[in-house]
Amino acid sequence: MIDAIRDYWNHRIHDLEMTDQPVGTKRFFEDLDEYRFDKLHYLPRLVDFSGFRGQRLLEVGCGIGTDLVRFAKGGARVTGVDLSQTAIDLARKNFELNGVNAEELVAGNGEALPYADASFDVVYGHGVIQYTADAPRLIQELHRVLKPGGTGLFMVYNRVSWLNALSKVMQVALEHEDAPVLTKYSIGEFRQLLAPFAETSIVPERFPVKSRLHKGWKGVAFNTMFVGTFNALPRAWVRPLGWHLMAMCRK
Ligand SMILES: C[S@@+](CC[C@H](N)C(=O)[O-])C[C@H]1O[C@@H](n2cnc3c(N)ncnc32)[C@H](O)[C@@H]1O
Incomplete structure (x- = not known):
């Protein structure tokens, strides 16, 4: 299964279709950064990219x-692992163009990490646990390489969410629904997956924002009606229905 997952992500780099800029250029990385932090505007509030200097x-x-x-610009000593060699080659280019260093950027399987126990102060996995073959094993590995008292930051998709419901009702496929593995979690299931950690807090995020991805009448209806109506509802009511479950954990 891991071979099929690697093969898929070697050919389907995430968010690549969100820019017309030539792949691997400075404008390409700038566009994808801008797109990401526009869509996930809450991310820097939950994840302090400058908060791990020297770690x-x-x-x-x-x-x-x-x-x-x-994270590297914020002073962290970073290591990146991804199954996809294509992604890692682009990540190396991204670091070079931004003038920052990584300790290591390497193609590999997060379910079998080549690092000693308690090697890292922070482990981060955004949008990856849901695509791997054996999620409990990935969590076990991330927990193993984390120092006691260290921080784990993770994101998976919420099965009980506005986006999952909308995609079923409107019969519009989710992004990467064709990936070999795509597991969605309820808040309870995600908490159970993270049981190895001593402390876990889960915050649902990612409410509707206008989409560049979907065209035609469904895209127009989504952008003009759904986004405004949903976001007019009190956030406290709809919070549990956020598409991204953000977990902040302590080992
Ligand atoms: C949806 S992309 C997310 C990329 C990035 N973290 C983000 O949030 O945009 C999923 C990534 O997880 C990687 N991946 C999936 N399973 C993995 C595993 N077992 N070990 C390492 N990387 C894995 C894929 O190769 C792909 O690059």
């Missing part, structure tokens, strides 16, 4: 390195 941080499933570059 060793591992990102598993780092993709083209958009978040990892931010």
Whole structure:
């Protein structure tokens, strides 16, 4: 299964279609960073990219390195692992163009990390646990390489969310629904997966924002009606329905 997952992500770099800029250019990385932090505007509030100066941080499933570059700019000593060699090659280019260093950017499987126990102060996995073959094993590995008292920051998709319901009702496929593995979690299931950690807090995020991805009448209806109506509802009512479950953990 891991071979099929690697093969998929070697050919389907996340968010690549969100820019017309030539792949691997400075404008390409700038566009994808801008797109990401527009869509995930809450992310810097939950994840302090400048808060780990001097600490060793591992990102598993780092993709083209958009978040990892931010951690590096914030002074963290970063390591990135991704199954996809294509993603790692782009991440290396991204670091070079941004003038920042990584301790290591390497193609590999997060379920079998080549690091000693308690090597990192922080482990980060955004949008990766849901795509791997054996999620409990990935969590076990991330927990193993984390120092006692260290921080784990993770994101998976919420099965009980506005986006999952909308995609079923409107019969519009989710992004990467064709990936070999795509597991969605309820808040309770995600908490159970993170049981190895001593402390866990889960915050649902990612409410509707206008989409560049979907065209046609469904896209127009979504952008003009759904987004405004949903966001007019009191956030406290709809908070549990956020598409991204952000977990902040302590070992
Ligand atoms: C949706 S992309 C997310 C990329 C980036 N973290 C982000 O948030 O944009 C999922 C990434 O997880 C990687 N991945 C999936 N399973 C993995 C595993 N077992 N070990 C390392 N990387 C994995 C894929 O290669 C892909 O680059």
